[in-house]
Amino acid sequence: MNHHIRTPDWVKDAIFYQIFPDRFAASDQLPKPYALEGWDSPPTTHGYKGGDLLGVVERLDYIASLGVNAIYFNPIFQSASNHRYHTHDYFRIDPLLGGNRVFRQLLDRAHTMGIRVVLDGVFNHASRGFFQFSDIAESGTASPYIDWFSIYDMPLQPYDESEPPQYAAWWGLHALPKFNTNNPAVREFLWNVGERWIEYGIDGWRLDVPNEIEDPEFWREFRRRVKRANPEAYICGEIWGDARAWLQGDQFDSVMNYLFTAAAIGFFIGDHADQALIEGVGYHPVPSLSAEGMAQTVEGLLALYDPEVTAVQFNLLGSHDTARFLSIARGDVSALELATLFQMTYPGTPCIYYGDEIGMTGGKDPGARGSFPWSRPGAWNHDLLDYVKRTAALRHAHPALRHGRYRTLYAANRCYSFERANDHETLVVAFNASHQPQRMRIELLSGQLQPRFGTNHAYNVHEGEVTLELPARSGAVWQLESQWVFN
Numbered sequence: 001m002n003h004h005i006r007t008p009d010w011v012k013d014a015i016f017y018q019i020f021p022d023r024f025a026a027s028d029q030l031p032k033p034y035a036l037e038g039w040d041s042p043p044t045t046h047g048y049k050g051g052d053l054l055g056v057v058e059r060l061d062y063i064a065s066l067g068v069n070a071i072y073f074n075p076i077f078q079s080a081s082n083h084r085y086h087t088h089d090y091f092r093i094d095p096l097l098g099g100n101r102v103f104r105q106l107l108d109r110a111h112t113m114g115i116r117v118v119l120d121g122v123f124n125h126a127s128r129g130f131f132q133f134s135d136i137a138e139s140g141t142a143s144p145y146i147d148w149f150s151i152y153d154m155p156l157q158p159y160d161e162s163e164p165p166q167y168a169a170w171w172g173l174h175a176l177p178k179f180n181t182n183n184p185a186v187r188e189f190l191w192n193v194g195e196r197w198i199e200y201g202i203d204g205w206r207l208d209v210p211n212e213i214e215d216p217e218f219w220r221e222f223r224r225r226v227k228r229a230n231p232e233a234y235i236c237g238e239i240w241g242d243a244r245a246w247l248q249g250d251q252f253d254s255v256m257n258y259l260f261t262a263a264a265i266g267f268f269i270g271d272h273a274d275q276a277l278i279e280g281v282g283y284h285p286v287p288s289l290s291a292e293g294m295a296q297t298v299e300g301l302l303a304l305y306d307p308e309v310t311a312v313q314f315n316l317l318g319s320h321d322t323a324r325f326l327s328i329a330r331g332d333v334s335a336l337e338l339a340t341l342f343q344m345t346y347p348g349t350p351c352i353y354y355g356d357e358i359g360m361t362g363g364k365d366p367g368a369r370g371s372f373p374w375s376r377p378g379a380w381n382h383d384l385l386d387y388v389k390r391t392a393a394l395r396h397a398h399p400a401l402r403h404g405r406y407r408t409l410y411a412a413n414r415c416y417s418f419e420r421a422n423d424h425e426t427l428v429v430a431f432n433a434s435h436q437p438q439r440m441r442i443e444l445l446s447g448q449l450q451p452r453f454g455t456n457h458a459y460n461v462h463e464g465e466v467t468l469e470l471p472a473r474s475g476a477v478w479q480l481e482s483q484w485v486f487n
Contacts, residue, residue: 040373052097079094133149204235257316298346327361345427357384
């Protein structure tokens with residue numbers, strides 16, 4: 001354990017909800033442009049649906065009813081794209097979303113309800129509409145901002161995609177000029193953005209592609225500025241693989257835990273996964289996992305980082321950058337239910353991608369960015385919604401699920417069980433990922449079990465051994481009496 005690592009305490013008790021602002025909710029109280037796509041029409045790469053932040057304010061009671069107490073927003077700054085990763089102005093909330101005034105209203109209302117707010121920070125690249133870049137395009141080598149970006153030749157070609165852009169751009173995309181973060185003025189500008197919005201009242205940053213700023217000192221200073229403004233601010237980086245280099249206590253608090261995502265897909269969906277929806281995504285390849293393989297994978301993940309980091313890892317089942325979990329599972333709701341129960345009982349911070357709780361489906365971008373069907377409650381899977389709410393309530397009710405130790409108890413025959421325990425309570429979590437009823441036998445000394453989730457799951461005790469009986473494709477949680485001791 002690295003004793004100098006400290007992560008925000010509130011995150012350890014948080015359940016996040018990820019919102020893609022253009023697609024979550026649109027308020028009738030804000031004027032809209034005419035050229036919007038129909039809300040319930042399929043999402044497209046460039047089309048706008050008209051979602052806004054006042055719509056989120058109006059749905060905060062719904063969000064809270066899920067057991068959610070934190071929101072992660074995809075970018076909300078002024079931009080010329082529906083996803084807003086093409087930032088024009090880092091100090092102005094996009095007017096289509098309601099502007100700074102509505103964001104102030106949202107932030108205050110959320111905080112009054114005990115809901116934290118984390119924003120998406122896109123600091124690796126800007127957009128063609130970013131003022132300093134526009135000045136270079138207009139003024140050429142005379143621009144005072146010429147060294148804010150890496151310029152190869154003049155004239156720039158920001159819009160003619162048949163020609164090279166003549167500047168460093170993210171993945172070569174003309175629309176996304178990459179900042180020259182070796183420039184002290186650029187560094188100061190970006191650090192100031194990070195600091196200013198924390199001072200404004202946001203609770204943290206999710207950092208877009210931070211690995212592409214290959215400069216640890218840049219992120220160390222970013223952390224110093226952010227933590228100086230609010231020591232409890234949360235910093236989560238988008239790193240898809242092993243992130244140990246960024247998680248030593250001097251850069252990020254956590255990363256988006258796609259290693260967890262891949263494990264959940266591999267075990268709870270397994271061979272049934274739609275590989276076409278996994279290929280080309282950052283966590284590919286995703287092998288099918290046996291129970292033994294799942295146990296080994298989980299033990300590896302838990303050993304990868306300091307426990308203080310593991311306790312705030314951003315554990316997600318899907319995001320705007322992946323196909324939806326239910327689509328990868330080819331519509332198998334049991335896979336999503338099992339994965340959700342696992343997510344809510346596993347160390348770290350769970351995040352629900354908006355609409356997953358009602359069974360929204362969608363393939364890779366733009367498919368996973370569909371509009372929330374508020375006007376079509378018949379399209380909701382209400383049983384799944386209830387299941388998600390109950391798993392969140394379970395997590396909130398038991399501190400051991402948020403702060404307790406983790407120990408594997410059983411892994412065989414597509415069944416996996418583990419213990420979460422602290423000094424005051426011990427819980428047994430068990431999964432049967434197979435398609436037939438199964439029994440798990442775990443050695444013990446004495447005691448009784450109290451069901452806490454999955455009331456149709458039975459157990460028997462005989463001669464120092466407990467047998468857990470689980471129906472096909474089901475999960476359950478029991479609480480142990482204090483005298484129970486597992487071998």
